[in-house]
Amino acid sequence: MITNLTRNTVIASRIEMAQNPLDRMKGLLGRRDFPPGEALVITHCQSIHMFFMKFSIDVIFCDKQNKVIGLCERIRPFHLSPVFFKAAYAIELPSGSVAASRTQAGDVIKVTDTFIR
Numbered sequence: 001m002i003t004n005l006t007r008n009t010v011i012a013s014r015i016e017m018a019q020n021p022l023d024r025m026k027g028l029l030g031r032r033d034f035p036p037g038e039a040l041v042i043t044h045c046q047s048i049h050m051f052f053m054k055f056s057i058d059v060i061f062c063d064k065q066n067k068v069i070g071l072c073e074r075i076r077p078f079h080l081s082p083v084f085f086k087a088a089y090a091i092e093l094p095s096g097s098v099a100a101s102r103t104q105a106g107d108v109i110k111v112t113d114t115f116i117r
Contacts, residue, residue, distance in 0.1 A: 001112045002109060014037055034057060045090040046087045047090075052077070059075060059081055060103060069087055071098055
C-alpha cells in the first residue's frame, strides 16, 4: 500500500516494484490499462518517458526521505517528464490518482509491502 502520511490518504492499494534495470526500463510498456488502486514503483528513477504507451498516467517523484519532490499529472503517451535530480524513486499511477489523494509537493509518502506481480 502507498499512503500519503501528510494528507492521511491512500494513494494505491496494490504495488508492483521495478527494481532491476530491465523492469525499470520496461515500466508499464505493453499494458493496455492501469486499474485504479494500482501503482508501479520504479527505484533509482529521476524521470520517465511515455514512448509507446497507450494511456496517460500520474507520476509522483520522491527523495530518499520519502518526501514528494515532483508531480506529473496526466502525462500523455509519447511525452517526457521533467528530470527531478533529487528523486530516489518514482510512483506511476492511473491518471487522476494525484488529485484524488490530494498529494502535493512536500508531502511524505509511505510505501508498504503489498506487492502484486
